[in-house]
Amino acid sequence: MEIFSMVEMKRPDAGRPADRQTANRASGPGLMSRRWWTGALALALSLGFAFMNANSASAATYYRYVNLLRNWETGRCLDSNAVGQVYTNPCQQGNDYQTWTVVYKARMDHDIVQIVNKATQRCLYWNDKPALVLATVACEVSWTQDPSASLLWRAAGSSWDNVQLTDIHASKCLDSNRGGSAYMHDCNGGGYQHWKLGF
Numbered sequence: 001m002e003i004f005s006m007v008e009m010k011r012p013d014a015g016r017p018a019d020r021q022t023a024n025r026a027s028g029p030g031l032m033s034r035r036w037w038t039g040a041l042a043l044a045l046s047l048g049f050a051f052m053n054a055n056s057a058s059a060a061t062y063y064r065y066v067n068l069l070r071n072w073e074t075g076r077c078l079d080s081n082a083v084g085q086v087y088t089n090p091c092q093q094g095n096d097y098q099t100w101t102v103v104y105k106a107r108m109d110h111d112i113v114q115i116v117n118k119a120t121q122r123c124l125y126w127n128d129k130p131a132l133v134l135a136t137v138a139c140e141v142s143w144t145q146d147p148s149a150s151l152l153w154r155a156a157g158s159s160w161d162n163v164q165l166t167d168i169h170a171s172k173c174l175d176s177n178r179g180g181s182a183y184m185h186d187c188n189g190g191g192y193q194h195w196k197l198g199f
Contacts, residue, residue: 065102065160066118067198068093071176072162073191077199078124078174078182080117084135086124086182091199100124102160102197111155112168114139123151124174126167126184134174134183160197164189 068091069078076088077098092098096119106112115124122136127150139151150167153174157163165174166187173193175185187193 063102063104065197066099067102068098069100069115070196070199071192072194072196074176074178076176076178076180078176078195080120080122080136082120084120084122084137086134086136088176088180088182093199100197102155105152108154110157113153113155114151115153115165124153126150126170126172128170128172128184132184157194163195163197164193165195 070076070091071078071088074088075091077091077095078086078100079089079095079098080086081097089098097117099118101116101118103114103116104111105114116122116139117124117136120136121139123139125133125135125137127133127135137151150169152168154166154168155163156166164187166172167174167184170184171187172184173187174182174195176182176192185193
């Protein structure tokens with residue numbers, strides 16, 4: 001013997017009682033199960049979208065790239081040594097003195113980054129007093145210890161395939177020449193002032 005819970009449903013087009021199939025959909029354990037699964041699915045989707053948005057936000061505000069820094073005009077890579085001198089040499093994959101870690105620090109009109117040499121763990125640094133000096137120094141040197149020092153760089157460009165690196169204090173650009181020198185110069189947009197992260 002079957003027991004049904006008959007529910008009278010009014011349709012706009014008919015004034016008769018609902019049929020047996022409609023009555024079963026309107027109540028019973030199947031309805032609770034569907035409601036539970038619908039609620040669980042909605043919750044899972046909400047949490048998933050919230051998690052994806054949180055990850056997107058953090059990805060947009062922090063990055064750390066490790067690679068060569070190659071000059072567009074010369075094809076030579078930024079290089080350094082244990083005493084902090086900075087220059088360019090023909091690029092060598094696997095040469096830790098030519099490998100740099102670019103660490104995102106902030107966002108202004110462009111990304112603000114710190115550039116750390118892999119072999120020495122020293123930061124690319126520029127100081128205009130008493131003379132123009134491009135070198136690497138311990139990354140702990142703070143602006144309060146040396147107000148003219150710059151350990152932060154403004155990375156201007158559409159991507160790290162072609163970027164101009166500018167000192168954030170004096171607005172000088174990282175420049176180079178075919179002889180292997182690396183130095184700071186007034187920004188002029190030339191190829192010697194454009195760099196690519198990667199070979």
